[in-house]
Amino acid sequence: MDLNYTPEQATFREEVRRFLKDNLPKDIRDRVKKRLRPDKAMTQRWQKILFDKGWGASSWPKEHGGPGWSPVEQLIFEEECALAGAPRQLDFGLRMVAPVIMAFGNEEQKQKYLPRILSGEDWWCQGYSEPGAGSDLASLKTKAVREGDHYIVNGQKTWTTLGQHANWIFCLVRTSNEGKPQEGISFLLIDMNTPGIDVRPIIMLDGEHEINEVYFDNVKVPVENLVGEENKGWTYAKFLLGHERTGLANVGQWKAMMKRLREIAEEQPDGDRVLIENTRFRDRLAQLEIELKALELTVLRVLTDENGPGPQASILKIRGTEIGQALFELMMEAVGPDALAHIPEALELDYPGSRVGSPDATPAAGDYFNMRKLSIFGGSNEIQRNIIAQRVLGL
Amino acid sequence: MNFNLTEEQQMLQDSLRRFLANEYGFEKRKEIIAAGQSLDKPTWNAFAEMGLLGYTLPEEYGGLGGNAMDTLLVMESFGRALVVEPYLSTVVLGGGIIQDAGSDEQKERILPKIATGEEFLALAHQEPGGRHNLDYVRTEIQKHGNDYILNGRKTAVLNAAGAHYLIVSGRRGGRPTEPVSLFLVNHDTSGVEIEEYTTHDGHRVADVILDSVMVSDDDRIGARGQAMPIIEKGVDRAIAALCAEAVGAMEALNETTMEYVKTRQQFGMPIGKFQVIQHRLADMFIAAEQSKSMAILAASMADSDDRKQRREAVSMAKTLVGQSARYVGQQAVQLHGGMGVTDEMFAAHLFKRLTLINLQFGDADYHLGQVSDGLLKSA
Ligand SMILES: Cc1cc2nc3c(=O)[nH]c(=O)nc-3n(C[C@H](O)[C@H](O)[C@H](O)COP(=O)(O)OP(=O)(O)OC[C@H]3O[C@@H](n4cnc5c(N)ncnc54)[C@H](O)[C@@H]3O)c2cc1C
Ligand SMILES: Cc1cc2nc3c(=O)[nH]c(=O)nc-3n(C[C@H](O)[C@H](O)[C@H](O)COP(=O)(O)OP(=O)(O)OC[C@H]3O[C@@H](n4cnc5c(N)ncnc54)[C@H](O)[C@@H]3O)c2cc1C
Numbered sequence: 001m002d003l004n005y006t007p008e009q010a011t012f013r014e015e016v017r018r019f020l021k022d023n024l025p026k027d028i029r030d031r032v033k034k035r036l037r038p039d040k041a042m043t044q045r046w047q048k049i050l051f052d053k054g055w056g057a058s059s060w061p062k063e064h065g066g067p068g069w070s071p072v073e074q075l076i077f078e079e080e081c082a083l084a085g086a087p088r089q090l091d092f093g094l095r096m097v098a099p100v101i102m103a104f105g106n107e108e109q110k111q112k113y114l115p116r117i118l119s120g121e122d123w124w125c126q127g128y129s130e131p132g133a134g135s136d137l138a139s140l141k142t143k144a145v146r147e148g149d150h151y152i153v154n155g156q157k158t159w160t161t162l163g164q165h166a167n168w169i170f171c172l173v174r175t176s177n178e179g180k181p182q183e184g185i186s187f188l189l190i191d192m193n194t195p196g197i198d199v200r201p202i203i204m205l206d207g208e209h210e211i212n213e214v215y216f217d218n219v220k221v222p223v224e225n226l227v228g229e230e231n232k233g234w235t236y237a238k239f240l241l242g243h244e245r246t247g248l249a250n251v252g253q254w255k256a257m258m259k260r261l262r263e264i265a266e267e268q269p270d271g272d273r274v275l276i277e278n279t280r281f282r283d284r285l286a287q288l289e290i291e292l293k294a295l296e297l298t299v300l301r302v303l304t305d306e307n308g309p310g311p312q313a314s315i316l317k318i319r320g321t322e323i324g325q326a327l328f329e330l331m332m333e334a335v336g337p338d339a340l341a342h343i344p345e346a347l348e349l350d351y352p353g354s355r356v357g358s359p360d361a362t363p364a365a366g367d368y369f370n371m372r373k374l375s376i377f378g379g380s381n382e383i384q385r386n387i388i389a390q391r392v393l394g395l
Numbered sequence: 396m397n398f399n400l401t402e403e404q405q406m407l408q409d410s411l412r413r414f415l416a417n418e419y420g421f422e423k424r425k426e427i428i429a430a431g432q433s434l435d436k437p438t439w440n441a442f443a444e445m446g447l448l449g450y451t452l453p454e455e456y457g458g459l460g461g462n463a464m465d466t467l468l469v470m471e472s473f474g475r476a477l478v479v480e481p482y483l484s485t486v487v488l489g490g491g492i493i494q495d496a497g498s499d500e501q502k503e504r505i506l507p508k509i510a511t512g513e514e515f516l517a518l519a520h521q522e523p524g525g526r527h528n529l530d531y532v533r534t535e536i537q538k539h540g541n542d543y544i545l546n547g548r549k550t551a552v553l554n555a556a557g558a559h560y561l562i563v564s565g566r567r568g569g570r571p572t573e574p575v576s577l578f579l580v581n582h583d584t585s586g587v588e589i590e591e592y593t594t595h596d597g598h599r600v601a602d603v604i605l606d607s608v609m610v611s612d613d614d615r616i617g618a619r620g621q622a623m624p625i626i627e628k629g630v631d632r633a634i635a636a637l638c639a640e641a642v643g644a645m646e647a648l649n650e651t652t653m654e655y656v657k658t659r660q661q662f663g664m665p666i667g668k669f670q671v672i673q674h675r676l677a678d679m680f681i682a683a684e685q686s687k688s689m690a691i692l693a694a695s696m697a698d699s700d701d702r703k704q705r706r707e708a709v710s711m712a713k714t715l716v717g718q719s720a721r722y723v724g725q726q727a728v729q730l731h732g733g734m735g736v737t738d739e740m741f742a743a744h745l746f747k748r749l750t751l752i753n754l755q756f757g758d759a760d761y762h763l764g765q766v767s768d769g770l771l772k773s774a
Binding site for chain 2: 129132134135136139158159202203204205206207211268269270271272275280281284332333336337338339340341342343354356357365366368369370372373375376377380381382385
């Protein structure tokens with residue numbers, strides 16, 4: 001056992017760091033560091049820069065155009081990106097649908113979709129949840145009926161993150177009512193520009209438009225857009241959820257936030273002292289440092305396990321989201337009453353107007369509210385605990 | 396010992412709750428906030444007619460002579476409906492301070508107009524960088540003949556923009572070693588500039604910039620350099636009121652979450668059938684009940700002149716209520732699943748209000764520190 005990074009890994013970290021220093025555009029970094037409103041063009045621009053370097057998809061193998069990094073190298077890359085203030089890459093294509101296509105798609109699908117995910121040309125969104133099918137995902141009702149060489153899709157998806165920007169959606173659809181609900185689900189790729197698709201915004205509690213309802217009214221989808229076999233979609237869906245949950249540990253991003261939080265504590269006045277001198281606040285920071293360290297090491301243990309992440313991925317999802325939420329909460333508490341004001345215009349770069357307190361105060365409360373989603377999506381933390389109890393502990 | 400309401404208090408509570416249920420629904424509230432003032436005149440006038448605005452003011456000034464226990468009832472009801480009208484700033488804080496420490500002339504001029512709903516007040520005390528520290532005041536007072544000149548910046552001032560008078564604190568020369576004085580500043584005095592913002596929970600706050608604002612000796616509230624006890628008492632009353640509001644909001648949030656888990660079906664049954672959820676709701680219920688007890692404690696002490704006891708009770712209450720509000724708010728959102736993070740749900744708005752209550756007049760950590768420091772023998 002050895003907790004140190006190898007010399008090769010250290011060199012790799014240096015290389016990533018140098019690349020980021022030279023190639024991450026300043027306006028993008030500013031936007032991310034100031035936690036301003038994310039922007040589609042920015043995400044795509046950054047994806048293109050990484051793509052040109054051959055680093056478009058840190059988790060992909062070489063054969064599909066990835067860099068073929070080990071799990072530890074991927075973590076190093078993510079951490080350095082977060083520390084440098086790079087925007088998050090879009091998971092839906094890179095880390096969700098792509099692994100499914102690689103594992104279960106046919107050659108044509110791989111040729112057609114993977115390169116456009118890698119370059120950032122296509123924007124994917126995830127069509128799993130429905131109004132009646134959240135935690136009980138298998139009860140989904142959106143129906144795909146085969147007619148000749150098309151499926152006719154009818155129904156509704158909801159909570160679709162950034163669906164307003166997407167040109168593709170991967171959907172779980174019902175193709176059979178026989179047997180257990182899990183046995184009649186298929187995995188379908190749908191072009192968002194197909195007639196009959198209607199995307200409607202859902203405004204979140206922070207006032208932002210980040211999620212959507214997606215309606216399907218007699219939408220014609222070519223049968224070649226089916227991934228794998230009909231009625232086997234549940235297997236693929238669960239495979240994908242495993243990937244999603246590991247990603248949600250988010251250690252790199254939380255480490256970057258922790259660093260920022262410490263800086264804020266050193267800048268933020270707290271009456272006649274600065275906040276870091278406030279022992280009650282410092283204890284809370286220290287507590288989070290400890291928890292984050294434990295998570296980081298657990299992630300490394302899970303990721304370097306040769307058997308791959310099993311149900312243990314649920315540990316990462318639960319702890320990663322709880323620590324993230326605690327960080328955002330502390331960020332808000334750090335600025336205190338300055339967090340009260342809601343100035344949505346100030347979430348744009350180059351906002352010229354006045355604000356309350358430091359720029360860190362502007363997104364503080366809104367982010368805290370927004371991040372309550374972390375323990376709800378990707379399989380709620382209650383569902384993750386059920387998984388640990390049942391599948392890990394055998395209860 | 397007796398925790399019962401008097402007949403009068405019961406009537407007040409009933410009629411207020413009925414009024415809010417009928418006239419102050421979620422949609423109506425949204426319209427009021429969207430209109431930009433967080434003040435609906437007909438609603439405010441109705442409050443005046445019910446006697447709410449003068450309930451805690453002395454009878455000689457058009458009030459009903461009530462106390463912080465009556466405020467508790469009002470604020471609890473406001474918390475349930477998430478009322479955004481400036482009751483806390485005008486009646487509890489402003490009215491309280493003038494009543495405690497104003498000159499006869501100030502009382503006569505202002506209090507009756509609070510009771511009738513004609514005039515509004517705001518306490519402009521907190522300053523940038525002060526965070527939760529109540530005695531952080533750097534606003535500068537300079538003597539100028541028989542008058543005074545104020546310079547400084549105030550922040551997080553509740554309802555400053557609509558206020559006819561600002562109650563402004565400062566120190567001679569802005570020096571931390573000088574004691575604090577309070578002045579009543581007319582809103583249209585030259586040099587007063589107000590930058591107003593909506594808060595995340597639909598209230599209104601402002602930064603108030605004081606640029607060579609001239610006041611006279613008659614505008615002073617209380618004796619020169621003796622303002623800190625006045626401010627403390629005023630703020631303690633406001634904290635007690637916020638605790639009561641939080642209790643109302645927690646109760647409403649628990650009720651709506653209970654309703655939700657009974658109706659939301661997953662895995663072929665209402666999610667309220669899962670024991671995990673039942674225990675969560677049981678803990679949320681406990682948190683609200685404990686908060687209620689502490690809100691009653693704070694209200695019972697809020698008018699007291701025993702500074703140490705009063706401050707301790709209020710800090711204990713704000714700590715526990717802040718922690719409970721956080722727990723109940725977060726868990727209520729969690730149990731609503733995706734619905735919980737949408738603007739469309741009342742629950743999300745209750746959660747936001749509860750979050751912001753914790754950030755006002757000292758958060759749970761700050762007040763825990765106050766209680767903790769009080770355990771030192773030297774305190
Ligand atoms: C911001 C956001 C973005 C999202 N983005 C997407 C997206 O892009 N694509 C997509 O398909 N979906 C997305 N989702 C949906 C997300 O996956 C669901 O919200 C989640 O699965 C929970 O489902 P639900 O909202 O219906 O809650 P419900 O399933 O109704 O759950 C309500 C509560 O009951 C609890 N509960 C349910 N069942 C049990 C049980 N058996 N035992 C104990 N407790 C239980 C839950 O944990 C939760 O606390 C998103 C959600 C959010 C909030
Ligand atoms: C010091 C002591 C003094 C006692 N004195 C008395 C006495 O004077 N008279 C008397 O009659 N009894 C007495 N008891 C017994 C006591 O009432 C039982 O221990 C108690 O009811 C729990 O029963 P159990 O020990 O069989 O544990 P179990 O019932 O087997 O419970 C084990 C664990 O499972 C949990 N659990 C059980 N059912 C559920 C459920 N449906 N949902 C969730 N969790 C559950 C319990 O909370 C507990 O954590 C005493 C016990 C102790 C330890």
